[in-house]
Amino acid sequence: MSETEARLARLEAQLQALQDHVAVCQLIARYGPQADTADTYERGLKVGALWAEDGVYELAEGWAGQGPEGIAGLLDNDVHRALVRDGAAHIPSAPHVTVDGDRATAVNYSRVYKHVDGAFTVWRVSVNHWTLGRTEEGWKVLRRTNRLLNGSDEARAVLRTIDQAA
Template identity: 25%
Template structure:
């Protein structure tokens, strides 16, 4: 293997790790309403397509994490569970597609007892979504320039998944 090939493979590996870490932090940042994380994650001109609304620009996107409804959902125990995304690298751009589950405590759900662990309250999956991130390499590392979130039951959700793995 040539030095050029080795460097290319090493760069791709580092890029994937940086993107994985960025997106893993995205789920956590939603659960603690971290404006500073979101500010670092998105470019100034990023868009966030939530189906019912497209937020344009970092300032508008930050309103999502700062919304009173977000803080109420966090207080109620909302938790985002990100699945490993499928990542396609192409030079200084990338597309990452994965599932995101939103889980919440459910007082009507059965409590579960696990030997040696005790009893846990019941939880429910509030929503399963397909998340599609378009990223760009910047001077400050990888940043999200576009994010699309679709409920798994949305008409075009499966097409997003298929494009992620087939194109």
């Protein structure tokens, strides 16, 4: 391989890494607006479409959904419909993303604001660990673990996953 070919190969690899990083960040950023419009099971399927067919969304206290339909089912309840109806905002922090070939991990915070009596209040503050995979359809969530930042050992364990990040 000539020096020019080697340089071109390095540039192509760097460009792919940047494109993958952006794609993962964009996928995570889509969750909030889609969750904030998921007032029906059908809208919840749009959220679920962010996940792989066997992808898992694991929340504390035994709540979990698997696959697009399972994720939609997590949002298909009176509490979530009331959030959407009354006004809510799922706001993620910028994720720390590590891409390794066709797999990626990300760690970020998320806040859910709830509209109450003309003002927004913070309803939930959580930490998230995301595992994502490249599929034929693009990047998909393989697993999202979400824990409330309530001082629990479980929440600290999710926060500590940042230690494995590159």
